Amino acid sequence: MTPMHCFSLTIENHIAHLVLNQPDALNTMGPVFWRELDTVLTDLHHGSAARALVISSTGKHFSAGMALDTFAGAIQMDDQSPEGRAAFFDSLTDMQATFTKLEKLRIPVIAALQGGCIGGAVDMVTACCLRYASADAFFCIQEINIGMVADVGTLQRLPKLIPLAVVKELAYTGRRMKADQALQYGLVNAVLPTPEAALEAAMQCAREIAAKPPIAIWGTKQAVHYARDHTVDESLAQMGWLQAAIWSNRHVGEAVTAMKNKRAGDFPDLAAIKPFKDLA
Numbered sequence: 001m002t003p004m005h006c007f008s009l010t011i012e013n014h015i016a017h018l019v020l021n022q023p024d025a026l027n028t029m030g031p032v033f034w035r036e037l038d039t040v041l042t043d044l045h046h047g048s049a050a051r052a053l054v055i056s057s058t059g060k061h062f063s064a065g066m067a068l069d070t071f072a073g074a075i076q077m078d079d080q081s082p083e084g085r086a087a088f089f090d091s092l093t094d095m096q097a098t099f100t101k102l103e104k105l106r107i108p109v110i111a112a113l114q115g116g117c118i119g120g121a122v123d124m125v126t127a128c129c130l131r132y133a134s135a136d137a138f139f140c141i142q143e144i145n146i147g148m149v150a151d152v153g154t155l156q157r158l159p160k161l162i163p164l165a166v167v168k169e170l171a172y173t174g175r176r177m178k179a180d181q182a183l184q185y186g187l188v189n190a191v192l193p194t195p196e197a198a199l200e201a202a203m204q205c206a207r208e209i210a211a212k213p214p215i216a217i218w219g220t221k222q223a224v225h226y227a228r229d230h231t232v233d234e235s236l237a238q239m240g241w242l243q244a245a246i247w248s249n250r251h252v253g254e255a256v257t258a259m260k261n262k263r264a265g266d267f268p269d270l271a272a273i274k275p276f277k278d279l280a
Helices: 031-046 068-072 082-104 120-126 142-146 154-160 164-173 179-185 195-210 214-229 232-246 249-260
Strands: 007-012 015-020 052-057 109-113 116-118 130-134 138-140 176-178 190-192
Touching: 007 031, 015 195, 031 082, 052 195, 082 120, 109 120, 109 195, 116 120, 120 154, 130 179, 130 195, 142 164, 154 164, 176 179, 179 190, 190 195, 214 232
Parallel strands: 015 052, 052 109, 109 130, 116 138, 130 190
Antiparallel strands: 007 015, 138 176
16 A cells, blocks of 8 residues: 555554554644545455454544645635536535545444544544544534534534434534543443543454454444434345345354354455456
8 A cells, every 4th residue: 555644554453453643733634634544445445354444543632623724725615606616516525425435434443532523523433333532532513613514424424423402512612522421422432541541442342343254244334324314114124135145154153153162253354346447
């Protein structure tokens, strides 16, 4: 993989660990951040080495969100013409699509959070499956404080995670929600004393996920997300097709045998994806 400026990535024991590594810049999000994140998520989605992805950070804050100087440069919108506003729509949908890749990644995504999770960082972590936070963590829908509407996923995903009235309070006021409140409302899975403990909790969860049959984890993620957005009857029908497509007597037998013998199961990785455009 091409060396990255905003991140570091390791894959070990079937766990991918992506680290935001620009603490001096508070891990803010500029064009390079978006390009690198989009590339690494595409590679992980197409690959077969990782069974879970942990995202963590460095420094004072998980991320302070969008780099404010970006608004004066790369994405400054032309609001003087319908053509300019239409172009901004297309640019924005590209940004949204990158965070949606987190949600649609074939493997579970677990965020380990410390300090501020601000603005675009809330967009990012709400697209993850699970969130572990240190006691000093807080969440802020910062966009309203700089005169705009949050537009890369927070207002669409957060209402599916916490009560709507709480979303409105945060979105209308720009107030900070501390880690203990986030735990109370169910936004985070656990609050740990330190960033190191939050990362270890995320890694322990990833290890447990990585020990399960990857295709069953894939199917579970598909079913849960589908059920979130559809009726019970529609979701049951989808579950029937899904289970019929991925059922494996071998996987069930191996899982039961491994559990009885108190050993790790032996399961195949997901098949690597070869994009059609890359085929000879």
